[in-house]
Amino acid sequence: MARRLYELAGSDPARLFSPYCWRTRMALAHKELDFESVPWRFAEKDVIGAHGSEKVPVLVDDEICVNDSWVIAEYLEKTYPDRPSLFGGEGGRAMARFINNWSDISIGQMAPFIIADIHAQLDPGDKDYFRRTREKGMGKPLEEVVAGREARLDDLRRWLHPLRMTLRTQPYLGGAKPNYADYVVFGPFQWARVTSPFELLKPDDLIHAWRERMLDLFDGMARKAPVVDAA
Structure with a gap:
């Protein structure tokens, strides 16, 4: 299953604007991890509710669901130790x-x-x-x-x-x-x-x-x- 990142979007699905989602987007790029961006809007609570969250970002990685930008960063650091470190120790x-x-x-x-x-x-x-x-x-x-x-x-x-x-x-x-x-x-x-x-x-x-x-x-x-x- 492709790695997916649910991100808050405006009327233009390319306008991804959540500050928390941008933290995660940059972290994934730093870790050199490919992902599919899934534009999400406030009215679509049920979409991420299925992944146990009420807010984005939500990362679905090999059927593992992680939410909250800080928790996602720690998950990426632990799960992909062979990729560039987000924290440096x-x-x-x-x-x-x-x-x-x-x-x-x-x-x-x-x-x-x-x-x-x-x-x-x-x-x-x-x-x-x-x-x-x-x-x-x-x-x-x-x-x-x-x-x-x-x-x-x-x-x-x-x-x-x-x-x-x-x-x-x-x-x-x-x-x-x-x-x-x-x-x-x-x-x-x-x-x-x-x-x-x-x-x-x-x-x-x-x-x-x-x-x-x-x-x-x-x-x-x-x-x-x-x-x-x-x-």
């Missing part, structure tokens, strides 16, 4: 776990800048669900959440400063070469890039340069994802 795994938690918080920091743009990219069958659940969590309409976002950008950029400081001395979070820590942090930036025309980074930002390097990895896999053109 136990110390790297522990550090990646910390960065994984920090990146999860970063997703919440980025969401108020792009959440209404995400809604515009969704399949019609997902839009009501997305609006209802996100507005409940944020306490206001999506359009109000993103209002005045230009004035709030400096706050986000200050939040990202530890990442910028790290990239002053090394090209990747993993050091000379990328590892799973890079894929974890890259996920939210790719999420924003493929769903919104609103640019979070200045062109001269070290994080912007790092993101460009990440986009070029694996024969430009992430760069080939469709983006939203600015109006």
